[in-house]
Amino acid sequence: MGRTQTKDKFKEFMLDKGLKSTRQREVILDEFLRVGSHISTEELYLRLRRKTPQIGYATVHRTLKLFAECGIAEQRHFGDGQARYEASDLDEHHDHLICVTCGKIVEFEDPRIERLQEEVARQHGFSIERHRLELYGCCESCR
Amino acid sequence: MGRTQTKDKFKEFMLDKGLKSTRQREVILDEFLRVGSHISTEELYLRLRRKTPQIGYATVHRTLKLFAECGIAEQRHFGDGQARYEASDLDEHHDHLICVTCGKIVEFEDPRIERLQEEVARQHGFSIERHRLELYGCCESCR
DNA sequence: ATTAACTTGAAATCCGTTTTCATTTGGATG
DNA sequence: CATCCAAATGAAAACGGATTTCAAGTTAAT
Numbered sequence: 001m002g003r004t005q006t007k008d009k010f011k012e013f014m015l016d017k018g019l020k021s022t023r024q025r026e027v028i029l030d031e032f033l034r035v036g037s038h039i040s041t042e043e044l045y046l047r048l049r050r051k052t053p054q055i056g057y058a059t060v061h062r063t064l065k066l067f068a069e070c071g072i073a074e075q076r077h078f079g080d081g082q083a084r085y086e087a088s089d090l091d092e093h094h095d096h097l098i099c100v101t102c103g104k105i106v107e108f109e110d111p112r113i114e115r116l117q118e119e120v121a122r123q124h125g126f127s128i129e130r131h132r133l134e135l136y137g138c139c140e141s142c143r
Numbered sequence: 144m145g146r147t148q149t150k151d152k153f154k155e156f157m158l159d160k161g162l163k164s165t166r167q168r169e170v171i172l173d174e175f176l177r178v179g180s181h182i183s184t185e186e187l188y189l190r191l192r193r194k195t196p197q198i199g200y201a202t203v204h205r206t207l208k209l210f211a212e213c214g215i216a217e218q219r220h221f222g223d224g225q226a227r228y229e230a231s232d233l234d235e236h237h238d239h240l241i242c243v244t245c246g247k248i249v250e251f252e253d254p255r256i257e258r259l260q261e262e263v264a265r266q267h268g269f270s271i272e273r274h275r276l277e278l279y280g281c282c283e284s285c286r
Numbered sequence: 287a288t289t290a291a292c293t294t295g296a297a298a299t300c301c302g303t304t305t306t307c308a309t310t311t312g313g314a315t316g
Numbered sequence: 317c318a319t320c321c322a323a324a325t326g327a328a329a330a331c332g333g334a335t336t337t338c339a340a341g342t343t344a345a346t
Contacts, residue, residue: 106269126281132279133276136272137264137273140269
């Protein structure tokens with residue numbers, strides 16, 4: 001999903017919910033899309049403050065939650081106690097490889113694993129809504 | 144790993160580290176093993192307080208961390224913001240199915256998935272240290 | 287322009303986790 | 317057994333990220 005589409009989707013969402021479009025929301029969405037992925041509220045807030053010093057942490061926090069509600073972002077937790085957000089691609093799911101040394105995060109996707117997950121769930125009488133697969137290890141350059 | 148072995152392992156750990164065996168640690172380990180798995184500090188604390196009212200939350204917290212350090216327990220996060228601990232079986236790894244409706248947690252294991260994870264990691268130049276696979280969905284009885 | 291509803295940002299609050307510190311206890315030693 | 321010191325305890329405080337409060341500001345419909 002390109003930036004324009006994402007922005008359109010958010011506009012539609014705001015209209016739908018009777019939310020107002022504000023300068024802050026625009027700036028936050030822009031920066032969020034520019035940065036890409038796996039950013040924490042704190043990080044995004046600090047970045048924004050460079051260019052837009054008067055912006056408040058609470059607003060960044062609330063806006064990221066809005067993004068998630070709207071479906072253009074997803075909240076993630078990688079075990080460091082901070083929530084992180086990533087732009088969602090909607091049509092394509094992916095999992096993560098996380099380097100425990102340098103913190104690098106790589107995305108991957110494997111349909112074979114997904115299929116096996118479905119199978120396992122079925123065997124236990126579950127229907128999967130979502131899943132989380134994270135591989136923690138050491139990346140090439142850290143070895 | 145049976146209870147006796149687990150207790151022995153903890154005793155050895157304490158000896159090794161010069162830690163003292165106390166009434167509290169015994170009581171906490173007993174209750175932890177009795178309950179089994181996926182218990183939060185808060186839950187364990189409340190349970191213990193019924194039989195041992197003078198026990199402190201901090202002690203439960205610290206003791207659970209000790210268990211994890213010793214290797215007889217593992218800390219987990221299932222996204223409800225609370226850390227949970229489970230007795231570790233050492234020789235066998237497992238993943239989790241979590242019912243988003245009733246909160247039931249089922250353990251499973253699938254060597255085929257594990258193998259594919261290794262393969263994916265290798266493709267990206269990673270060596271896996273540990274992983275986390277959680278399937279969130281709806282269990283049979285909740286449907 | 288007026289107005290009602292929504293938004294903002296600073297500060298306060300929440301809530302699980304972790305630490306502090308005065309006191310108690312374990313267990314090694316004489 | 318008495319003594320001693322390091323470790324452990326528990327109540328309370330501190331911590332840290334997430335969330336809420338509230339007075340002031342903004343949006344956009346009329």
